[in-house]
Amino acid sequence: MQAQDIMNNVVFKVKETDTVRLVVEKFLEHHISGVPVINNNDEIVAYISDGDIMRHIGKHDDIFIDSFFFINVVHGDDDKFEERVKKILDLNVLKxxxxxxxxxxxxxxxxxxxxxxxxxxIxxxxVxxxxxxxxxxxxxxxxxxxxHTFI
Structure with a gap:
């Protein structure tokens, strides 16, 4: 048995020029959690999942090393969450x-x-x-x- 025998031919996908907002709309509309990103020739150039988006909208700490090689952590502001989400939704999917x-x-x-x-x-x-x-x-x-085959 090969991929072609069990694959789903209906593939939800987005183009490399689309925004994250369009991706989220597809996720919600089709009850899916990931899609391939294709170019104009139907070549796969990336893949975006709900986990990829989640990593960007979650609270992040900015870590940097100061001149004495001590690690400092600057905690992000909770009140900027909505602003961060709006910016992420407008990003190009490849970001x-x-x-x-x-x-x-x-x-x-x-x-x-x-x-x-x-x-x-994964x-x-x-395919x-x-x-x-x-x-x-x-x-x-x-x-x-x-x-279906063995049980």
Missing amino acids: VAKKTVVKVEWNEDIENIAATLGKRQ KKLP ERDGKLIGIISRGDVIRHVF
């Missing part, structure tokens, strides 16, 4: 997305796909053929296939 994308070829064996999803602790794998996005495989797709 938040991961540029190193774990993906599989259309003819990859399901056993390798399961291993990759488990080892990398939820979805974009490509000839360098272009053609599908997506989730952990659930693999589990459903195993359940």
Whole structure:
């Protein structure tokens, strides 16, 4: 069994010119938590998940080393949360997305796909053929296939 046999052909995606706001709208509209980012040639250039966005909207401490090599921590203001969220929503998707994308070829064996999803602790794998996005495989797709085939 190969990726092409279990992948979902309907892939929600965003373009590299889109904003984080559009990504969040897709997440909410389609009840999903991540999407591939593609260029005009349907090539995968990044992947953005709810976790990537969460890391940006969460409270951050700015850490710096002063002239005596002591670590100082400057705590962010809680009252700037709304302002930070608004700025993040208007960012280009590539400012938040991961540029190193774990993906599989259309003819990859399901056993390798399961291993990759488990080892990398990721939820979805974009599937490509000839360098272009053609599908997506989730952990659930693999589990459903195993359940229907062997149980």
